[in-house]
Amino acid sequence: MAGxxxxxxxxxxxxxxxxxxxxxxxxxxxxxxxxxxxxVRLDPxxxxxxxxxxxxEAGADGSAPGSQGIGxxxxxxxxxxxVRGEFAFSSDLWADDMLWGAxxxxxxxxxxxxxxxxxxxxxxxxxxxxxxxADVPGDRYYGLEVAxxxxxxxxxxxxxxxxxxxxxxxxxxTARRAAARIVVDYAVREPVTxxxxxxxxxxxxxxxxxxxxxxxxxxxVVVVGEYRVGMQDQAFLGPESGLAVxxxxxxxxxxxxxxxxxxDQRQVAAALGLPAELVRLSLAGVGGAFGAREDLSMQVHAxxxxxxTGRPVKMVYGREESFVGHVHRHPAVLxxxxxxxxxxxxxxxxxxxxxDGGAYTSTTPAVVANAASLGVGPYRVPNVTVDAYxxxxxxxxxxxxxxFGAVQACFGYESQMDRLAEAVGLDPVELRVRNxxxxxxxxxxxxxVRGPAPVARLLELVRDRPAPPPVxxxxxxxxxxxxxxTAPEQVVRGVGYAVGIKNVCFSEGxxxxxxxxxxxxxxxxxxxxxxxxxxxxxxxGLVTVQAQIARTELGVERVVVAxxxxxxxxxxxxxxxxxxxxxxxxxxxxxxxVRAALITRLAGGRxxxxxxxxxxxxxxxxxxxxxxxxxxxxxxxxxLVDLLAAGxxxxxxxxxxxxxxxLDPVTGQGDAHVQYAFAAHRATVDVDPxxxxxxxxxxxxxxxxxxxxxxxxxxxxxxxxxxxxLGLALMEELQVVDGVIRNPSFTxxxxxxxxxxxxxxxxxxxxxxxxxxxxxxGVGEPPTISATPAIVAAIRAATxxxxxxxxxxxxxxxxxx
Amino acid sequence: xxxxxxVNGVFRRADDVWAGESLLHVLRERLGLPGAKNACEQxxxxxxxxxxxxxxxxxxxxxxxxxxxxxxxxxxxxxxxDELHPVQRAFVAAGAVQCGFCTPGLxxxxxxxxxxxxxxxxxxxREALAGNLCRCTGYEKILTAVRLAAGREHES
Numbered sequence: 001m002a003g004x005x006x007x008x009x010x011x012x013x014x015x016x017x018x019x020x021x022x023x024x025x026x027x028x029x030x031x032x033x034x035x036x037x038x039x040v041r042l043d044p045x046x047x048x049x050x051x052x053x054x055x056x057e058a059g060a061d062g063s064a065p066g067s068q069g070i071g072x073x074x075x076x077x078x079x080x081x082x083v084r085g086e087f088a089f090s091s092d093l094w095a096d097d098m099l100w101g102a103x104x105x106x107x108x109x110x111x112x113x114x115x116x117x118x119x120x121x122x123x124x125x126x127x128x129x130x131x132x133x134a135d136v137p138g139d140r141y142y143g144l145e146v147a148x149x150x151x152x153x154x155x156x157x158x159x160x161x162x163x164x165x166x167x168x169x170x171x172x173x174t175a176r177r178a179a180a181r182i183v184v185d186y187a188v189r190e191p192v193t194x195x196x197x198x199x200x201x202x203x204x205x206x207x208x209x210x211x212x213x214x215x216x217x218x219x220x221v222v223v224v225g226e227y228r229v230g231m232q233d234q235a236f237l238g239p240e241s242g243l244a245v246x247x248x249x250x251x252x253x254x255x256x257x258x259x260x261x262x263x264d265q266r267q268v269a270a271a272l273g274l275p276a277e278l279v280r281l282s283l284a285g286v287g288g289a290f291g292a293r294e295d296l297s298m299q300v301h302a303x304x305x306x307x308x309t310g311r312p313v314k315m316v317y318g319r320e321e322s323f324v325g326h327v328h329r330h331p332a333v334l335x336x337x338x339x340x341x342x343x344x345x346x347x348x349x350x351x352x353x354x355x356d357g358g359a360y361t362s363t364t365p366a367v368v369a370n371a372a373s374l375g376v377g378p379y380r381v382p383n384v385t386v387d388a389y390x391x392x393x394x395x396x397x398x399x400x401x402x403x404f405g406a407v408q409a410c411f412g413y414e415s416q417m418d419r420l421a422e423a424v425g426l427d428p429v430e431l432r433v434r435n436x437x438x439x440x441x442x443x444x445x446x447x448x449v450r451g452p453a454p455v456a457r458l459l460e461l462v463r464d465r466p467a468p469p470p471v472x473x474x475x476x477x478x479x480x481x482x483x484x485x486t487a488p489e490q491v492v493r494g495v496g497y498a499v500g501i502k503n504v505c506f507s508e509g510x511x512x513x514x515x516x517x518x519x520x521x522x523x524x525x526x527x528x529x530x531x532x533x534x535x536x537x538x539x540x541g542l543v544t545v546q547a548q549i550a551r552t553e554l555g556v557e558r559v560v561v562a563x564x565x566x567x568x569x570x571x572x573x574x575x576x577x578x579x580x581x582x583x584x585x586x587x588x589x590x591x592x593x594v595r596a597a598l599i600t601r602l603a604g605g606r607x608x609x610x611x612x613x614x615x616x617x618x619x620x621x622x623x624x625x626x627x628x629x630x631x632x633x634x635x636x637x638x639x640l641v642d643l644l645a646a647g648x649x650x651x652x653x654x655x656x657x658x659x660x661x662x663l664d665p666v667t668g669q670g671d672a673h674v675q676y677a678f679a680a681h682r683a684t685v686d687v688d689p690x691x692x693x694x695x696x697x698x699x700x701x702x703x704x705x706x707x708x709x710x711x712x713x714x715x716x717x718x719x720x721x722x723x724x725x726l727g728l729a730l731m732e733e734l735q736v737v738d739g740v741i742r743n744p745s746f747t748x749x750x751x752x753x754x755x756x757x758x759x760x761x762x763x764x765x766x767x768x769x770x771x772x773x774x775x776x777x778g779v780g781e782p783p784t785i786s787a788t789p790a791i792v793a794a795i796r797a798a799t800x801x802x803x804x805x806x807x808x809x810x811x812x813x814x815x816x817x
Numbered sequence: 818x819x820x821x822x823x824v825n826g827v828f829r830r831a832d833d834v835w836a837g838e839s840l841l842h843v844l845r846e847r848l849g850l851p852g853a854k855n856a857c858e859q860x861x862x863x864x865x866x867x868x869x870x871x872x873x874x875x876x877x878x879x880x881x882x883x884x885x886x887x888x889x890x891x892x893x894x895x896x897x898x899d900e901l902h903p904v905q906r907a908f909v910a911a912g913a914v915q916c917g918f919c920t921p922g923l924x925x926x927x928x929x930x931x932x933x934x935x936x937x938x939x940x941x942x943r944e945a946l947a948g949n950l951c952r953c954t955g956y957e958k959i960l961t962a963v964r965l966a967a968g969r970e971h972e973s
Contacts, residue, residue, distance in 0.1 A: 073912070075910070078914075080901060080909060082917030083892075083906075083924055084895075084896055084905065085852020085891065085892035085921040086893065089851075089917075089918060091851075091854075091855055094849075173837060236916070236918075237856040237862060237950065237951075238916065239856065285917070288915075288952050318858055319857040319858060319859065475940075482947075539915035540915065716953070719954060720915065720952075720953045721955075723956070745861070746859070746861035746862055752955075752956075754946045754947055754949070755944070755947045757957075759957070
């Protein structure tokens with residue numbers, strides 16, 4: 001391997017010499033290109049500074065040293081690189097002699113493959129390899145939970161866009177044109193695209209029943225409704241992409257944007273027929289994730305092509321390809337029956353939830369469990385009968401997206417709560433408060449909610465916020481916006497509320513852990529903490545949070561967070577709102593193990609403190625603060641400069657949350673979840689009823705985060721998540737007709753622009769969860785869950801139209817659709 | 818074909834450019850300037866915004882041949898050496914950067930907005946940035962960043 005691009009310094013310069021190199025970046029010494037991440041290659045003519053690892057200097061934001069631990073919002077270490085355009089996203093990577101990969105995909109939702117002829121493609125000048133399933137040396141099927149998805153189609157295709165063959169060529173256009181010359185003889189089959197038909201035909205992925213109390217309970221007031229949720233896309237901006245580099249030891253280095261490096265490593269290694277240690281992954285810059293990077297996309301394909309050609313291979317999906325290149329949010333049909341007393345106290349909830357999983361399993365089983373176990377919402381309900389089903393169809397595969405089963409259920413149960421409020425003559429907030437789950441309450445699964453569950457208070461917080469200003473005078477403030485379609489006097493306003501519940505971390509007995517390696521040493525005479533995990537920074541700010549925790553725990557200013565890679569143990573996925581809890585917990589535990597080792601060193605090698613291996617040290621023992629070990633009175637027992645003179649201290653800890661259990665397959669009973677998180681929304685909308693146009697005027701959110709480790713990032717998650725909920729309410733739907741996505745572009749799949757998203761007021765509660773690190777509660781998903789039903793409730797309030805489907809389209813409001 | 822142009826004040830040459838390549842592709846893959854991003858490559862998301870002879874354009878929609886002999890400024894050219902441009906500083910300080918994929922395009926769009934309208938009202942900001950998609954932030958912190966860069970930080 002020569003350099004890392006035109007005029008680029010060699011690997012030894014990319015990550016400069018010093019203790020960081022070699023210790024933390026294992027895997028760069030076997031012929032790979034070194035660590036290209038964090039900063040892109042140099043542009044020699046533009047005179048950019050040398051790439052550098054993200055050292056977080058104290059006071060970088062002008063604040064006083066020592067003020068960048070947990071509970072603060074230090075400048076994110078990747079921020080300057082990102083605003084300069086120098087942060088190396090997975091589509092920015094480059095290597096000498098690099099080839100480009102392209103994918104041939106099925107044009108049919110369902111077909112048998114009679115033959116594949118690659119002769120014409122191979123004959124194209126500049127083409128180096130054309131591979132089909134026959135060229136997959138290991139397992140030909142992969143999957144997160146069930147290995148049922150072919151790396152490349154084997155004898156049949158089950159959805160439109162399924163990869164059939166891959167090509168490597170010296171130019172991306174050459175690769176695409178060659179792929180188009182592959183001749184595939186399909187025998188087209190009738191696709192199954194209706195999930196009800198699929199269920200009747202036995203194409204069940206999973207059924208989760210929940211049974212609590214009396215299944216025949218009767219009530220004075222009954223409301224029944226059927227609701228539908230369209231197929232939402234994560235629509236991250238950074239397309240699926242990465243660079244695979246063959247290594248001299250027969251293995252491969254893969255630089256990729258993903259949510260879970262080790263899950264990718266396991267699946268890629270199995271497909272390549274290689275041991276895991278020969279498949280080394282590093283996290284490239286991730287341009288958003290939201291669930292869509294939990295399943296594999298181009299990972300195996302790029303590695304196959306690199307190993308076959310012996311050259312680095314880069315693959316970058318275009319936007320249309322991206323829309324078929326990852327899983328989507330499950331579309332759902334939800335039937336609910338709520339029974340209550342005349343006073344509005346819930347007596348029972350019965351629900352049937354049908355989720356379309358599309359062609360392959362992905363994470364459908366866990367999505368079904370969430371929809372079922374969270375299916376009545378954050379309410380006390382004595383009698384519950386829920387049946388949630390996930391099925392296989394020939395529609396695009398569905399899997400993880402922010403909110404993960406809880407989003408669909410929330411639209412159903414919150415729509416029902418509004419109907420119930422109307423039926424019993426109560427204010428919608430009052431009805432919800434009367435039935436609100438609280439600490440110590442019991443879920444339909446029988447699980448007792450440990451720690452704060454401030455459902456009522458969150459609702460009251462958003463209700464009691466001042467109302468937004470009246471209908472705006474400026475065009476952009478009106479429905480129809482700059483198109484100038486609506487006069488202010490036509491506008492009707494409505495206000496709606498919703499509250500939601502989400503599980504945090506992985507559930508149902510999954511062995512969920514995160515690994516962190518922390519090393520404390522003197523660099524240039526200054527105590528420096530080095531934090532290394534495999535946790536995926538996907539934009540949420542996890543790198544910043546890891547450094548904050550290290551500062552708080554170790555009492556040092558200078559922290560370096562290594563690029564995430566598979567040279568350290570798994571951190572689990574950046575999903576399920578779990579990564580600050582899990583990798584944050586692991587970093588804290590590793591820091592405490594380092595502290596224990598320092599205490600031992602202080603005592604001259606005698607055990608000075610107990611360390612149970614989980615990094616926990618007896619409370620009341622010496623603490624690290626201000627560059628020294630100190631006793632409870634703050635007196636210095638030993639400075640870090642002195643203690644580390646004998647050499648670095650390094651500890652690696654694998655950390656777990658408290659165990660969960662599976663759900664009983666008949667009754668759905670069991671302590672399946674680790675932690676519950678709650679958010680409430682109030683939406684205010686203006687509607688032009690003649691044209692069916694909606695403008696959201698304001699969304700207020702209240703959320704309990706337990707402890708805000710980084711308040712700025714917390715607010716960013718809440719506002720960003722809320723905007724995605726707005727998208728599902730008003731505009732975001734993949735239009736799938738006969739198994740074909742009809743709108744795979746940002747021209748036709750609309751995500752909210754800055755003109756669509758209103759001011760978003762946020763109230764953050766910090767009620768500590770006694771079981772969680774620092775008392776924190778997962779933040780990322782709850783704001784996406786209740787935003788959608790709150791907006792739809794506001795539109796119903798404004799118009800009186802009994803909307804039962806999201807996204808709401810203009811024709812639903814005008815009665816013309 | 819050969820493309821000669823000035824990028825960020827420096828003469829640059831790219832040879833063997835295929836006629837179908839966009840300016841975005843040439844910048845990213847031939848000139849070592851991947852700051853402009855490839856989010857949609859159909860002019861919908863604004864993440865590839867660069868200046869072409871002083872006008873902000875979607876580099877994905879400009880055939881590379883059209884850049885011949887012209888002046889291109891990318892996000893990499895906005896700062897002054899190690900110094901961030903005030904717009905860039907404001908994005909970092911306001912928390913307007915999450916995944917960062919939309920950021921380069923937004924930085925150029927805001928740079929252009931403030932050059933034309935040094936103190937834009939919120940409506941003007943929203944209109945100016947309506948062609949730049951962001952999926953992470955919900956735009957609130959981006960608005961804060963623009964106000965900050967425009968010297969309206971007291972309203973943020």
